[in-house]
Amino acid sequence: MxxxxxxxxxxxxxxxxxxxxxxxxxxxxxxxxxxxxxxxxxxxxxxxxxxxxxxxxxxxxxxxxxxxxxxxxxxxxxxxxxxxxxxxxxxxxxxxxxxxxxxxxxxxxxxxxxxxxxxxxxxxxxxxxxxxxxxxxxxxxxxxxxxxxxxxxxxxxxxxxxxxxxxxxxxxxxxxxxxxxxxxxxxxxxxxxxxxxxxxxxDTDHDRVLLVGVMSDTTPQQFQDTLEELARLVNTAGGEVLQTVKQKRSRIHPQTVVGEGKVQEIALTAQTLGANLVVFDRDLSPAQVRNLETQIGLRVVDRTEVILDIFAQRAQSRAGKLQVELAQLEYMLPRLTGRGQAMSRLGGGIGTRGPGETKLETERRAISRRIARLQQEVDQLQAHRSRLRQQRQHHEVPSLAIVGYTNAGKSTLLNALTNAEVYTADQLFATLDPTTRRLVIPDAVTGEPQTIVLTDTVGFIHELPASLMDAFRATLEEVTEADALLHVVDLSHPAWQSQIRSVMSILSEMPVAPGPAMVALNKIDQVDSDTLALAQEEFPQAVFISADKRFGLETLRQRLAQLVRYATAAA
Incomplete structure (x- = not known):
């Protein structure tokens, strides 16, 4: 009928x-x-x-x-x-x-x-x-x-x-x-x-993206900073941001994040601009993604998925690829539900007849098995890194981890200090795999040459997805196991204070409290005198440097020697 x-x-x-x-x-x-x-x-x-x-x-x-x-x-x-x-x-x-x-x-x-x-x-x-x-x-x-x-x-x-x-x-x-x-x-x-x-x-062969920002419990400046960062993430992932749609809400809509009228506006804007992807500035539940895709008619992703995509592009080593795949599968597993009729059909062939199981359940089981296998390999990676650290400790080589917000200049600093050849670019998450190099500095007391180990770690970001924190625990242990931390800050970024708070928040959530930290305020060649004065007032113990122009590196070496001596004495 x-x-x-x-x-x-x-x-x-x-x-x-x-x-x-x-x-x-x-x-x-x-x-x-x-x-x-x-x-x-x-x-x-x-x-x-x-x-x-x-x-x-x-x-x-x-x-x-x-x-x-x-x-x-x-x-x-x-x-x-x-x-x-x-x-x-x-x-x-x-x-x-x-x-x-x-x-x-x-x-x-x-x-x-x-x-x-x-x-x-x-x-x-x-x-x-x-x-x-x-x-x-x-x-x-x-x-x-x-x-x-x-x-x-x-x-x-x-x-x-x-x-x-x-x-x-x-x-x-x-x-x-x-x-x-x-x-x-x-x-x-x-x-x-x-x-x-x-x-x-x-002139384009990449995703044409419409950003959606929802302001609920944040200040207008924080909201604007979040959207600008999301636009940079999309550009880093290879997308082109066409426009941003914003909505201020006292409460997030449980089904669609934004209201019904705004969903219609998003759909029409995407249609008008020829967008093929909609990116939200927050994490979406599987049900919200399904509802939005049904009403908009385009693929909808959240901030975490964009970060995962960047990580997938950036991972070079076997360990990095392993951890990215684990994070992606853990993110994907709860989102398999309701992915169209193909997922609800019974399997075909020998051993699948009778009551059987749906294709969705088969795929979910396969992914669960793969996650378990990857988890095993990550555990082995963790044990391997642990053995390397024990060898360094046995030879009494102090270790120092470079941490900081993504694109703060950590890899550039490692290159400047150790003549390493780590890839650097003005991009978020330009380097993903940790790199360890030896650095010779004068002893803080005797002045004799002393060797320390510097490790460049993966960059942090505001509200780092939990799946990435878990998958990259083997890498992040370089932070918790280091004798001390060098916290590099991009002083030229408008939201540098907020970025410092984000990094400190992530460090405080580590399962093991990291060692003492020193702040290095980077890119001083790109800031005005007012910003410098404010930074000196807020962080009087910080070292002011420009890793790219190699300003302040000698002072940094001396301060690192003091930091390492203090950390090893405290241990």
Whole structure:
């Protein structure tokens, strides 16, 4: 039986049958509609006293009939044909209205979200004639034709008078509407979209990203810093940030994080800009990801997934790749639920017949086994690192771990001090694998040359995902087992104080309390005198350096000697 969508409450069985019969109609391929079909839909709409929407494909087949407005009856994004930004969906909507007015913004937004070929609005007037069963008949008094247009500003506009997203005709008679050349209109629109799409693709082969920020329990400055950092993370991962959508909420929506209206805005903005990925500034639950992807029709990821992607790109050593894979699988496992019908089918082949288990359960078991195996290897890695540390301690070689926020200049400093050749770049998480080098410094008392071991560790970040903390515990143990820490700070970053607090917070959560730490305020060549004065006041014991320009390194060596002597004496 043909499904009727929307609000069916109070409808008689005879009225439902009239609606179902619409599925048996066929419209000419080159016409938007016919007078007969338009009048028939108008009569049904008048009879039930509600708007009616009929969705038609380019072969003229009625593929969906709904009771309600275009917004209330729209096709879910995941059920629409996925042609891409250069094509329309190949579906048009013929909708009735009981009030004599142009299509409102909700209807036009629904058209944009579904990327409809056209939206046809039939305004109905009641005739003075009575039907046989009572009640007035209706007829089409006037029509409106709406379609998408190119957004040349690449900027989402909410007001329909901007002309940035859609075009709406003036009032048309039904005769003029039915004589429009539908194919000519659609082919012209798609030719424009295709030209724009080719121009966009010419200079990019990466994800086109729409960021979403939700401000709930933070200050405006912290919120802005978080969004700027997220944009840098996306760029580091290889994406291009097109725009940011923001919302201030006192409470996070449990199903979709943001409100229903904002979800619609996100979907329309992504559609308008040609985005193919939506990134949220916070961790999302598996249910929230599913709900958002269903309503937006695009892939949705959270901040943790972006960081995991960067880690996957950056890991070079076997140990790094091992730990990244473990973190990714632990993140993925709870998110397997509801990944489409393919996950709920029974397996096929010998040994899978009978009650069996779903493909979802099979995959979950396989991932759980893989996690257990990786966990074993991480434990072996942990034991190996522990043996290396014991050898260093046996030879009484003091160790010092360089810690700090990502992109603070830790690897640059290691290179400057030890002539190492660690990869450096102005990127977040440019280096992931820990690097250990020997450094000769003068003894703090005797002045004799003394060898210490410097280890460059993975950079920290605000709210470092728990899965990464757990997976990288073998690497992070370099921090807890070191005799002392050198905390490198990017003084040129606007949020340097917040970054210091984030690093100190992560260090305080370590299972074993790390040794004493010294702060090195880096990139002093890029800051003004006011920032320097503030930093000297807040951190009078800090060393001021520029690892890139090699300023202050001799002072740093002397202070490191004092720090190591103090740490080893305390131990």
């Amino acid at each position: 043909e499904t009727i969508y929307g609000n069916l409450q109070g409808l008689k069985s005879s009225q439902l049958k009239q609606l179902q019969r619409l599925y048996h109609q066929r419209l000419p391929g080159d016409r938007i509609t016919t007078p007969e079909f338009a009048q028939r839909v108008a009569a049904i709409s008048t009879d039930i006293n509600q708007p009616v929407c009929a969705y038609v494909n380019r072969r003229g087949q009625i593929i969906r009939v709904g009771v309600g407005t275009p917004r209330q009856t729209q096709i879910p994004p995941l059920e629409l044909p996925r042609y891409g930004a250069e094509r329309l969906s190949g579906i048009r909507c013929i909708a009735t209205q009981l009030k004599p007015e142009p299509p409102n913004e909700a209807a036009l937004t629904a058209m944009a979200l579904q990327r409809l070929d056209t939206l046809v609005v039939l305004n109905i007037a009641r005739s003075g004639f009575q039907k046989r069963g009572g009640g007035a008949t209706g007829y089409v008094k006037e029509t409106y034709l709406a379609h998408l247009v190119l957004n040349t500003n690449q900027e989402f506009k909410q007001s329909t008078d901007s002309g940035a997203t859609w075009s709406v005709s003036s009032s048309l008679s039904l005769d003029i509407l039915v004589n429009q050349d539908f194919l000519d209109l659609v082919e012209g629109l798609e030719a424009e979209f295709r030209r724009e799409f080719v121009a966009q693709q010419a």
